[in-house]
Amino acid sequence: MNLPIYMDYHATTPLDPRVLEAMMPYLTSKFGNAASRNHAFGWEAEEAVEKARKQIATLIGANAKEIVITSGATESNNLAIKGVAEMYAERGNHIITAATEHKATLDTCKRLEKHGYRITYLPVLASGLIDMDMLRESITDKTILISIMYANNEIGVIQPVREIGKLAKEKGVLFHTDAVQAVGKVPVNVLEDNIDLLSISGHKLYGPKGVGALYVRRKSPRVQLTAQIDGGGHERGMRSGTLNVPGIVGLGEACELCRKEMATESVRLRTLRDKLRAKLETALDEVYINGTMESRLPHNLNISFAFVEGESLLMGINDVAVSSGSACTSATLEPSYVLKALGAGDDIAHSSIRFGLGRFTTEEEVDYVAQKVISVVQHLRELSPLYEMFKEGVDLSKVQWTAH
C-alpha cells in the first residue's frame, strides 16, 4: 500500500491507464483538426470524435447527435442554463434550482438574476433531497427550466430525478441535470428519466480534465440553446471552438469503461464504503452521517465527528486525501453551504469529512483509513472542551457562547 491514500474521488479521479492508451495516438501522430474536411488527418480526427460521441451517448441512453462537447461540466452547466434562459426568454423568465447545487449552477443562476430572471432556490429536506411537492408548487406559467443535480458532490445523495423529469414534462418545463457525480457510477438514462439537458465531466469518471459534454435532447421536445461562445459554429452551432480531439477520445473511452464495469464496480465500492462506515460507527460515539443513506452514490460517505473540528482532523490524517466541510479548509471561512442547507447546524458542518472511494481504492486502504481516523478523532476528543462538556451531561445548545 502506497501513501498518501487518495480518497477524494468526488473532487477528481485519476486517468484510467486504458483511457490514456486510447488518447495517446491523438496526442501524437493523429493530430488532425476534426473540422478539416478535405484531408485524411481531419477525417481520422473526425472519425475518432464521432466514435467517442457515440460512447458518451450510449452510457446515458442518448443519441450521438445529442452530445455537445464542452470544456467540462462548469461550461456545460453555463451553456445549459444561460442557453435556455436566452433562447426561451420570450416564453418566461423563471428558473427553479436547489440550494445544494454546485457553484457552477448557483452562480450561473445568480448572474441571470442580475439580468432580470427570477430564480427559485429550493431548500432541501434533512435527507438532502428536494421536496417534490415544493417543486410542483414552485412551477409557474413563467417557468422555463428546472435545474436539479443528479447526485450531490458533497453528500452523494441522489435526487428523485425520474420524478422531477416526469413533472417537468407534464408542466412543459425543460429539465436540466448536473449529472457529473452520477454518470458512470450509477445507471443514468435520459429517456427513462425524462431529462432534456445533462452535464457530464471527463475527469470525474476516470477521463481527462478539460473535457466534458452536454446532452441536448433532439426529440420531444427538441431543445434549442443560444450559444454562449461565438466562432466557427462547431457542435451544431451550440459551442464553437476547435475540438479537443484527444480529450474527447479519452472521455469516450472513459464512458465505455464505466458502462462495462459499473455493475461490478458499484457493488465493490458499496461494500467498501459500508465497511468504512461500520468501522467508524463501531469504534466512535457521536458520529453522524450527513444526508440520507437510502438514495446515495455507492462510493460516498459524508460523516461528522461531533466535537472535533474538520481541519484539525485532516491535519491528523495527513497521509489520507479527503475533504472537509469545515470553514477552515475553504477560502471563504464559511462552512459548507450544502451541509448548512440540511439544517444540521454549523457545528456539524465544521466537523464533517467527505470520503470518496473509487476505482483504485483497495480494502487495505479502507482499513488503514478507518484505523487512522478513529485514532485521530480519539486524540482530538481528548483535547476537545466540547466532548468533555458533552460527557459531563452539559446541553451544548443551551450554553451561552462568546461568538467572535
Next chain:
Amino acid sequence: MAYSDKVLDHYNNPRNVGSMDKNDPNVGTGMVGAPECGDVMKLQVKVNPTTGIIEDAKFKTFGCGSAIASSSLATEMLKGKTVDEALAIKNTEIVNELALPPVKIHCSVLAEDAIKAAITNYKDKTAKEQAAVAQ
C-alpha cells in the same frame, strides 16, 4: 495549507492538556469561541495566592490545528508569570512564535481572549472571596 513546524509540534504533542477543578478558588477558567464558528478554547490557570504567580495552566480546544497550537503555546507562556504579566500577553507574540499565516491570526486572538477570560475569572473569584472575608 502548509503548517509551520511549531504548529505541527504543538498539534502532535500538545502541552498541558487537561482540566482543573473550576470550583477551586485558586483556579481561573476562561472559555471563548463558539462551536458554530469552528473554535472553542477552554483555558485554566492555577494561581499561588501568596505569590500571585501562575503555577499551572491547562487547556482544551475544539478548533483547527492553529487554534490547538495557539492555546497549547499560551499555557506554556502562562506558567511562571504573575497574573498581571499574563494579562500583558499579546496575540502577536503567538503569531510570531508559531509563524501563523494571516488567515489564522484569529486563532491567536482567541488565545489572547482565553488568557484574559481565565485571569478575569480568577480575579473575580478572589475579589468575591475577599469581600466575603471582610464581611
